[in-house]
Each structure stands twice: as structure tokens, then as C-alpha cells.
Amino acid sequence: MRAVVVYESLYGNTHQVAEAVGEGLRSGGAEVLVLAAQDAAGAIEEADLLVVGGPTHVHGLTSERTLQAAVDGAGKHPDDPAPDVSGPPMKTWLEQLPHGVGCRAAAFDTRMDKPRLITGSAAHGIAKRLRHHGYEVVGEEGSFLIHGGTGPLVDGELDRARAWGEGLVTAG
Numbered sequence: 001m002r003a004v005v006v007y008e009s010l011y012g013n014t015h016q017v018a019e020a021v022g023e024g025l026r027s028g029g030a031e032v033l034v035l036a037a038q039d040a041a042g043a044i045e046e047a048d049l050l051v052v053g054g055p056t057h058v059h060g061l062t063s064e065r066t067l068q069a070a071v072d073g074a075g076k077h078p079d080d081p082a083p084d085v086s087g088p089p090m091k092t093w094l095e096q097l098p099h100g101v102g103c104r105a106a107a108f109d110t111r112m113d114k115p116r117l118i119t120g121s122a123a124h125g126i127a128k129r130l131r132h133h134g135y136e137v138v139g140e141e142g143s144f145l146i147h148g149g150t151g152p153l154v155d156g157e158l159d160r161a162r163a164w165g166e167g168l169v170t171a172g
């Protein structure tokens with residue numbers, strides 16, 4: 001099975017989770033590519049399983065508006081790491097995703113370490129859009145917690161991400 005893990009990450013947390021999900025998929029026997037959203041064109045068509053993850057912004061997935069808010073926020077809080085906004089927001093990337101007839105898919109996010117009712121979840125919106133594009137979404141949505149608004153990841157979340165990735169190999 002060929003799996004492609006596509007991520008968006010402003011501060012590196014979702015990138016780390018994506019790599020851990022890739023490790024889990026590999027230990028389950030899959031051939032895996034882990035790619036930033038802006039580098040994923042061309043690889044997706046070859047995938048049997050597409051895994052998409054991004055940070056939770058304003059209760060959902062990122063948009064041009066929330067990336068701008070991250071840039072504006074960095075100006076106001078100089079102690080925070082600078083956000084990497086070189087890629088497209090997840091909302092835009094998913095709008096341009098080719099139709100995925102017959103392809104399995106899964107969604108994950110990172111979010112603040114608070115109840116989901118308060119934080120919202122990007123994974124939910126990602127999964128919904130994958131279904132609209134004809135993908136068969138499998139497994140539970142993955143959601144991985146960070147400290148504060150920019151990380152680092154909470155202890156144990158990378159292990160949880162590996163286990164979630166491995167579980168996707170047989171989810172269906």
C-alpha cells in the first residue's frame with residue numbers, strides 16, 4: 001500500500017506529528033511519503049491512502065484570514081516563534097485537491113490542550129472536504145495536543161500519532 005501524508009504546519013508541531021504518523025504507517029507495512037502541502041502535487045494521484053493534517057485555527061482549518069492573523073500575532077508577541085506561512089492554507093489546498101474516487105483517506109489536526117468543545121478541530125473540516133472530493137474517509141479523526149498556542153507537543157502525543165498511523169493501514 002502506498003500512503004501519502006500531507007501536512008500544513010506554521011510552527012513545526014503538525015510537521016512532527018505527520019512524520020510520526022508516517023513512521024506508524026511504515027511499521028504497519030505501507031510505503032510512505034510525508035510532504036508539505038505545497039510539495040504534494042503529483043504524489044497524491046499515486047496514493048492508495050491519503051492522510052491530511054493541519055493546525056486548528058479559529059475552531060477549524062486554516063484560511064488566508066487565519067494565516068494573516070498568525071503573522072499579525074507574531075508582530076504583537078515577539079517571544080513567539082515566527083510562523084511559516086509559505087504554503088497554502090488548508091482550506092485553499094483542499095479546494096484544489098483532485099477528485100479521489102476509490103482512494104482511502106484520513107484526517108488529523110493539532111490543537112490546544114483543552115476540551116475539543118472549546119478548541120474546535122481542523123480534522124473534522126478536513127475529513128468533510130475529503131469526503132466531498134470523493135475520498136473514502138477511514139479511521140477516527142486524529143487530534144494531537146500542544147502546549148499553549150505554538151507548542152511544543154504534549155508528552156506522549158508523538159507515540160499516539162505513531163499508533164494512529166499504524167492503525168490506518170488496516171482501517172476501512
Ligand SMILES: Cc1cc2nc3c(=O)[nH]c(=O)nc-3n(C[C@H](O)[C@H](O)[C@H](O)COP(=O)(O)O)c2cc1C
Nearest residue numbers: 009010011012013014055057058059110111112119
Ligand atoms: C490564528 C490562530 C488561530 C488559532 N485558533 C485555534 C483554535 O481555535 N483552537 C485551537 O485549539 N488552537 C488554535 N490555535 C493554535 C493552533 O492550533 C496551533 O498553533 C497549532 O496546533 C500548532 O501547529 P503547527 O505548529 O503545526 O502550526 C490557533 C493559532 C493561530 C495562529
